[in-house]
Every structure is written in C-alpha cells, then in structure tokens.
Amino acid sequence: MSPAEQVRGVDQAFLALERELAVFLRRARASSGEMAREVHPDLEPAAYGLLLRLDDAGQQRATDLAAYFGVGKATMSRQLRALEQLGLVARAPDPADGRAFLVQMTGEGRERFRSVRNARRAKYAHRLASWERNEVAELARLLRRLNSAAQAAGEDPT
Structure with missing residues (x-):
C-alpha cells in the first residue's frame, strides 16, 4: 500500500503540519542544547527556555514557571536548583x-544569556533575510496562536 493510500481520508494539511513541526522541533532541541552550552558548559538544554522566560517576564515564582512550561513542581525545582548552583x-x-x-536571573546569568540570545x-535574521518582514511577523503571530491554544488546553503544542 502506498503512503498516499495509507493516509486516504486524512487531512493532508495536518499531516504536512505534523511533518514540518517534527523537523522544526528536532532542530530547535539541538539548537537549545548548543545555546545552553554557550551560556554555561554545564547547563541543561531545557534550562535555556527558563532563562528566556525569566529574561522576558522578570522575576517569577517557581510555581508560575512550572505552570507556564506545563511541568511539575519537582521538575521545576530541580531545574532551578541547577541554575542556582551555576x-x-x-x-x-x-x-x-x-x-x-x-x-x-543574576547579573552574570543575564549577561551570559543575552550574549547568546x-x-x-x-x-535568525541571516536565515530569514530573504523573507519579507510581514512574513516573519505572520510566522511569529501563528506560532503565538498555536502556543496560546496549547496553553489554554493545558497541553504541549506538539
């Protein structure tokens, strides 16, 4: 049975979305790992997003951070403890x-993070240099909408 026959009756737009998100997420995870190591050699890749949130939103309670990322309090506590030790x-x-x-964030944390960011x-600017500014803005708008829908549903956007 051909792949086309296997997906008969399935919305091709959603299959294409799934495929492209899978590639995007794989690359994003690899990139987060690289950026985390640039901030600090011992920094876990997942912790980079925590620094991003703290830089954007300012000081926060651990419970608010856990809710924002959709993780448990124990997971957040472990990640914050590691960041604090660094x-x-x-x-x-x-x-x-x-x-x-x-x-x-500490002064050192903010300085290291912003340099990498x-x-x-x-x-990003180099990779998207051939895009129109409105296309970049539209991509950001659609991703924000996807993330907001997932957050409202209490689930991971993938």
Missing part, C-alpha cells in the same frame, strides 16, 4: 507572601 539565577523571598520565593537573533 550562579545563573537566585531566589529571594516574595514580599507579597513570606512563604514563597521569587526566582530571578543576541547571537541567535543574528542567525
């Missing part, structure tokens, strides 16, 4: 709730 983040008591802590943005 000197990239620090915890401070939450003035609004003495039982809770706020996580923020700026280099990554330059790579």
Whole structure:
C-alpha cells in the first residue's frame, strides 16, 4: 500500500503540519542544547527556555514557571536548583507572601544569556533575510496562536 493510500481520508494539511513541526522541533532541541552550552558548559538544554522566560517576564515564582512550561513542581525545582548552583539565577523571598520565593536571573546569568540570545537573533535574521518582514511577523503571530491554544488546553503544542 502506498503512503498516499495509507493516509486516504486524512487531512493532508495536518499531516504536512505534523511533518514540518517534527523537523522544526528536532532542530530547535539541538539548537537549545548548543545555546545552553554557550551560556554555561554545564547547563541543561531545557534550562535555556527558563532563562528566556525569566529574561522576558522578570522575576517569577517557581510555581508560575512550572505552570507556564506545563511541568511539575519537582521538575521545576530541580531545574532551578541547577541554575542556582551555576550562579545563573537566585531566589529571594516574595514580599507579597513570606512563604514563597521569587526566582530571578543574576547579573552574570543575564549577561551570559543575552550574549547568546543576541547571537541567535543574528542567525535568525541571516536565515530569514530573504523573507519579507510581514512574513516573519505572520510566522511569529501563528506560532503565538498555536502556543496560546496549547496553553489554554493545558497541553504541549506538539
């Protein structure tokens, strides 16, 4: 049976989306690993996204970070502990709730992260140099919409 016959009745647009997302995610994971190592040789690839969120949103509670990424509190605690040991983040008591802590990037963490992030943005600009600005904006808009739908449903966008 040919591949076309196997997928008869299946929406080809969704199959194409699945295929392209799989390639994109594989490349993104590899890229996150490289960028994490550039921030710090001992940094786990998944922790790069944490630094990205902290840089964008500022200090946050660990529970808020766990909810944002859709991971458990134990997973988030382990990742934050590793970042803290590397000197990239620090915890401070939450003035609004003495039982809770706020996580923020340290000066060194912010400096290392932003250096790598700026280099990554330059790579994106180079790769997409032939695209119109409105195409880049549309891609960002559609990805934000996909991520928002997944977050609202409480699931991973893939």
